[in-house]
Amino acid sequence: MRTRALLPLAALSLFLPPLAAESPEPAPIERARFAAAELTTELGARLKRELEAGGPVAAARVCSGVAQLMAAAHSRDGVTVRRVSERFRNPADLPDAWESARLAELRAALERGELPDELAETVIEEGTPVLRYLKPIRVGELCLSCHGDPESFPEELRRFLAERYGADRAVGYRVGDLRGAVSVTVRPTPAGGSAP
């Protein structure tokens, strides 16, 4: 029944003028979700692989080398994706004003037991609508070997983190804590399209 009711609409769309019939551009929210999922999956897989192959010290070295590159590689066609945290390890992950405010809201929501799965808002930047999107990242068991109690870290890992990041704030987490978020910004591309 439902499908039949939709048919006339689908048929109609075939005769719409070219502007509306252009290749269907995914909505900004879909592009944001896709970029966040891609980065999360790729980083997670790499992390697991390196942990299994060489343990936390080797994995930390690799992650520290590739995390920013991966984020940059997934940022294209008006989409910027990166990880942010109130207690960042890499200063490149310092949240901007919008991200800071939303991370604080997410932390409060988690404390109330109401952490949303995602958060999105359209803001106006220089007259242009820009989608800001956050996907919360929580701490799991696997994360503790590099974000848990530093006392439990091998000496070599402590040394590496201190040398590479100085006063590391991204430690002392417990399972379930909010670690930060994947942050995506979607800006309209000049041509109005996103096809590579």
Ligand code: HEC
């Ligand atoms: C093998 C060590 C290691 C493990 C395990 C690990 N991380 Fe990290 N994490 C790092 C390093 C190193 C960085 C800094 C990367 C950089 O320089 O961009 C980092 C950065 C981050 C950041 C970006 C914010 C910041 O502090 O700069 C987030 C978010 C994050 N990790 C979440 C997690 C989560 C969630 C897990 C568990 C699924 C996890 N990490 C497991 C080593 C690790």
